Amino acid sequence: MVQAYNFLASWQLFPEKCNFQFGTVPKSGNYKIESIKNGHEISVSINWVSITNDAFYSQYEVKPDGELHPFDNQEIADSVKATIVNSSTIATEFIKNSEVVLHVLKEILANGYLKVTQKGLNENKETFTNVEVYHKQMSVLPYASSISGVAIRPTKEGVIKHKALTAMEEQTNMQLDQIKQQIELLARQAQEINKRKELSLMIYEATLRFKPQIGHTYHLYEQNDGTHALSLISPREWGSGGGYQQFIASVRLLADHTWVEV
Numbered sequence: 001m002v003q004a005y006n007f008l009a010s011w012q013l014f015p016e017k018c019n020f021q022f023g024t025v026p027k028s029g030n031y032k033i034e035s036i037k038n039g040h041e042i043s044v045s046i047n048w049v050s051i052t053n054d055a056f057y058s059q060y061e062v063k064p065d066g067e068l069h070p071f072d073n074q075e076i077a078d079s080v081k082a083t084i085v086n087s088s089t090i091a092t093e094f095i096k097n098s099e100v101v102l103h104v105l106k107e108i109l110a111n112g113y114l115k116v117t118q119k120g121l122n123e124n125k126e127t128f129t130n131v132e133v134y135h136k137q138m139s140v141l142p143y144a145s146s147i148s149g150v151a152i153r154p155t156k157e158g159v160i161k162h163k164a165l166t167a168m169e170e171q172t173n174m175q176l177d178q179i180k181q182q183i184e185l186l187a188r189q190a191q192e193i194n195k196r197k198e199l200s201l202m203i204y205e206a207t208l209r210f211k212p213q214i215g216h217t218y219h220l221y222e223q224n225d226g227t228h229a230l231s232l233i234s235p236r237e238w239g240s241g242g243g244y245q246q247f248i249a250s251v252r253l254l255a256d257h258t259w260v261e262v
Contacts (some may be wrong), residue, residue, distance in 0.1 A: 004042060004084055007033045007106060010136030011114045013048070022120075022128035024050050031116065031134050033106075036061065041081065042090075062092060077101060094120075112136065140235040182253065203251065203259050206230050212253045217262055220248040 013029030026048040034043045045059040062082035063069055071080040077094035084090050088108040102120035109115055114134040121163045122128055142235050203220060206228035212218060219231045221244035228248065235247045 004033075004035065004090065006087055006108050007090060007114070008035055009033065009136045012137045014113075014133045014135060017133040019129075019131045021130060022122050023130065027051050029132075029134075030137075031114065031132070045143075064090060065170055068095070193258075194220075196254075196260055199249075199251065199261060200259045202228055203230055214253050214255055216258075217252045219250050222246045249257055 009032075011031040011033075012030070013026065015025070015027060015029075018025075029048040030046070032045045032047075033069050034045075035041075036043045041061050041063045043059065046057070048056050050056070060072065060080075062080055064082040064084045066081065066083040068079045068081050071077040071094065077096045079095045080092065081095065082090065082092040090106040092104040092106075093226065094102040094104075095197065102118060105117045105119075107115045107117070110261050112135070114136070116132040116134070118130040120128060206220065207223070208230050210232065212230070219234050221229050221231060224243075224245050230251075231244075238244075238256075241251065249261045252262050253259055
């Protein structure tokens with residue numbers, strides 16, 4: 001089971017990256033792979049939510065030793081064979097009446113995503129290929145997906161869990177959005193304070209020939225020698241520029257003795 005370590009996680013579906021030829025296309029999904037029975041078997045649980053918000057759940061266990069083993073749900077398959085090809089590939093075959101009715105290939109891609117390719121036969125004995133792509137998540141989210149016929153059926157438990165987890169996700173997302181807005185506000189305030197600090201340092205290093213008054217507006221200029229000077233006179237009033245090299249900004253002194261550009 002060491003080779004299966006990369007697969008042991010909860011994986012959330014990327015609906016926009018998937019391609020379905022058979023079954024109902026889910027709007028969201030989760031694919032959970034766990035190690036059970038002291039690492040000798042793998043448990044696969046599949047949850048998904050349809051476009052009409054119906055919750056579905058399926059679970060099965062396989063022993064990835066490359067041997068045939070009886071499958072619990074005889075309606076789906078008589079036996080199952082799972083093989084760990086390498087550390088990034090697991091192949092599973094579901095067999096009924098000596099015929100492979102579904103082949104599932106799980107692959108860890110170079111970008112870390114999980115790709116699940118399902119090839120099987122529909123009720124008309126026509127072949128289909130469904131490709132699902134998942135990304136790893138830190139915890140089980142409220143929904144999940146797999147649409148080909150490995151015992152996926154709506155259950156009361158699945159509906160109850162879906163409703164509860166959906167409510168939980170909505171509440172936590174709302175709280176996270178509020179925190180995000182607060183962080184963004186604090187970031188903007190920090191930028192404003194830093195901007196006022198830099199402007200204030202520039203002004204207090206400038207030439208001052210008068211005592212500035214709180215709430216009053218003054219005008220900052222760059223002098224010919226590269227230093228700065230604070231003046232009572234605006235660029236309009238100077239006419240020819242007042243002998244300064246360039247006008248920097250009009251500024252106002254605040255009560256905390258910082259300066260703000262106006």
